[in-house]
Amino acid sequence: xxxxxxxxxxxxxxxxDDERYRRSIYLFRKRSMPDPVLGGFDAPNGDFSCARxxxxxxxxxxxxxxxxxxxxxxxxxxxxxxxxxxxxxEQERIDLAFRLCTGRHALEQEKESLRSFLASxxxxxxxxxxxAAEIVASDQPLDIDVEEAAIWVITARVxxxxxxxxxxx
Numbered sequence: 001x002x003x004x005x006x007x008x009x010x011x012x013x014x015x016x017d018d019e020r021y022r023r024s025i026y027l028f029r030k031r032s033m034p035d036p037v038l039g040g041f042d043a044p045n046g047d048f049s050c051a052r053x054x055x056x057x058x059x060x061x062x063x064x065x066x067x068x069x070x071x072x073x074x075x076x077x078x079x080x081x082x083x084x085x086x087x088x089x090e091q092e093r094i095d096l097a098f099r100l101c102t103g104r105h106a107l108e109q110e111k112e113s114l115r116s117f118l119a120s121x122x123x124x125x126x127x128x129x130x131x132a133a134e135i136v137a138s139d140q141p142l143d144i145d146v147e148e149a150a151i152w153v154i155t156a157r158v159x160x161x162x163x164x165x166x167x168x169x
Contacts, residue, residue, distance in 0.1 A: 037064050037068055037070070039060075040058065040060035040061050040063070040064040041056060041058075041061045041064070041166075042054070042056035042058060042061070055167055056167075057163060057166075057167065061166065062161060065157075065160060065161045065166065066157060066161055071157070071160065072157065074160065075153055075156040075157040075160055076136070076137075076153050076156070078097065078100065078101075078156040078159075078160065079097075079149060079152035079153040079155070079156040080149070081100070082096050082097045082100070082152060082156070083144055083148070083149060083152055090115065090118060091111070093152070094106065094111055094114045094115065094118075095111075097114075097152075097155065097156065097159055098110065098111075098114070098159065101159045101160060101162060101164075101165040102162065102164045102165055114155065114159075117155060117158065118151060118155055121150075121151045121154050121155065122147075122151055125147050125150060125151060126147075130150065130154075132146045132147040132149070132150035132151075133146055133150075135149075135150040135153050135154065136149045136150050136153060
């Protein structure tokens with residue numbers, strides 16, 4: 001019998017249909033070599049037990065949460081949820097997104113920062129600097145403009161990268 005904790009699996013096939021997110025919380029993890037993303041978040045080594053993880057805030061975790069495909073897909077899901085469940089006003093969307101990410105209501109200064117960020121991303125998409133269809137890259141049906149969805153995907157990526165979102169303690 002081969003112990004898969006120390007042997008690289010020959011292949012991993014990501015599902016493309018409805019099964020794609022069914023097992024999204026599972027992760028193939030080796031005791032001797034943890035997943036690089038978990039290492040960026042200072043995950044403990046699998047060789048010993050860890051009763052409590054220390055709070056960590058490294059530049060590598062920020063880089064991973066902005067660029068790893070799983071985080072991008074999570075940002076898309078958050079953006080689609082905000083667009084689906086909130087009202088049509090920007091303020092309602094900001095309130096819901098911030099509450100989903102941090103568990104609290106945004107302060108007025110935080111709301112203003114997000115409004116400014118949304119405006120800057122709108123300008124980038126309008127100028128052709130960003131490709132909205134590439135950012136959204138989803139077959140999820142939305143009753144909104146693709147450009148608006150792209151703006152919220154970018155904003156969701158930033159909100160999910162907040163220290164308060166990543167470190168709940």
